Amino acid sequence: MLGLPKGSLEESTLSLFAKAGWKISTSSRSYKPSINDPELDGRFIRGQEVSRYVEHGFFDCGLCGHDWVLENESDVVEVCDLVYSRGSNQKSRWVLCVPESSAIKKPEQLAGKRVATELVGTVRRYFEKKGVPVDVEFSWGATEVKVPDLVDAIVDLTETGNSIKANKLRIIDTLLETNTKFIANRKSWANPAKRKKIETIALLLRGALEAESKVGLKMNLPKASLKAVVKALPALRNPTISQLSSPKWIALETIIDESVVREIIPQLKALGAEGIVEYPLNKVVY
Numbered sequence: 001m002l003g004l005p006k007g008s009l010e011e012s013t014l015s016l017f018a019k020a021g022w023k024i025s026t027s028s029r030s031y032k033p034s035i036n037d038p039e040l041d042g043r044f045i046r047g048q049e050v051s052r053y054v055e056h057g058f059f060d061c062g063l064c065g066h067d068w069v070l071e072n073e074s075d076v077v078e079v080c081d082l083v084y085s086r087g088s089n090q091k092s093r094w095v096l097c098v099p100e101s102s103a104i105k106k107p108e109q110l111a112g113k114r115v116a117t118e119l120v121g122t123v124r125r126y127f128e129k130k131g132v133p134v135d136v137e138f139s140w141g142a143t144e145v146k147v148p149d150l151v152d153a154i155v156d157l158t159e160t161g162n163s164i165k166a167n168k169l170r171i172i173d174t175l176l177e178t179n180t181k182f183i184a185n186r187k188s189w190a191n192p193a194k195r196k197k198i199e200t201i202a203l204l205l206r207g208a209l210e211a212e213s214k215v216g217l218k219m220n221l222p223k224a225s226l227k228a229v230v231k232a233l234p235a236l237r238n239p240t241i242s243q244l245s246s247p248k249w250i251a252l253e254t255i256i257d258e259s260v261v262r263e264i265i266p267q268l269k270a271l272g273a274e275g276i277v278e279y280p281l282n283k284v285v286y
Helices: 010-020 050-056 066-071 120-130 162-166 185-190 192-211 222-230 257-268
Strands: 003-004 042-046 062-065 079-084 093-097 114-117 135-138 153-160 169-178 180-183 214-222 240-243 250-256 274-280
Touching: 003 010, 003 050, 010 185, 010 192, 042 050, 050 062, 050 066, 050 180, 062 066, 066 120, 066 169, 079 185, 114 120, 120 135, 120 169, 153 162, 153 222, 153 274, 162 169, 180 185, 180 192, 185 192, 214 222, 214 257, 222 250, 250 257, 257 274
Parallel strands: 003 042, 003 062, 114 135, 114 153
Antiparallel strands: 062 180, 079 180, 093 153, 093 169, 214 250, 214 274, 240 250
16 A cells, blocks of 8 residues: 655656556546556555554555654654655755844744744754744745744745745755655565565666666767777766677667766767767666
8 A cells, every 4th residue: 555645746756656667547636546556556645644644554655755754753664765856856955934134043043933834843843952942833835925924934845945035035044854755664564575565666766766867878889989988988987888790880878867968979979979879768777
């Protein structure tokens, strides 16, 4: 039984599972998906709740943010990190913010003041650890607009910081970094058959995520140019090499970061490579 996050992570999670080999279908009004794997069943619920239901055993495994595992203080097995989100493949941060015009420069100056957040338990523990008495209230959303009229500060989630700047806020501390985790129930993890399935899912999800930033590259190359290619392009140190019908030519294939392809292809061409083909990848498993 698989717990899937409903909401902002839903679309990107379905896309990741599709690349990993699982087609998950659902309607906008249904919380019970159809999965093209007879060994899997699942439910969509709010990402904030997934870790609780994994801990309690309704789900054998699930995906949710590390922040909500901490917030719920859930006792679960963290199988692997999956650094992806709605808009990017980078970690998000829960940050403590005040208005740009505020005289407050550090958390200790918020003593006796009001802070709004969705992450109430974590924020309370943060201030308790610092010995700073604050009134932490739950925010149902639109947290950025509550300062300075309704509260003195907020703790909110950000990926790029753009929304913080747009709302004329200033970050004075970062409480934690978070990303999606693939988690498992402890009893399910102790079951050999279930653990094997969970580990298979984790392996293929990581492979699909790894492939998002890489591409395959293949080309034909004069054999005499191979040393020059390897010397000029360290990323091609361990390519796959095949002999062509002409004894003077070889075929070379490798996997490389997509971000550097635009720099590499002109260099390959200059070194005599021909028939250069770049192609997308679904999974890269190391």
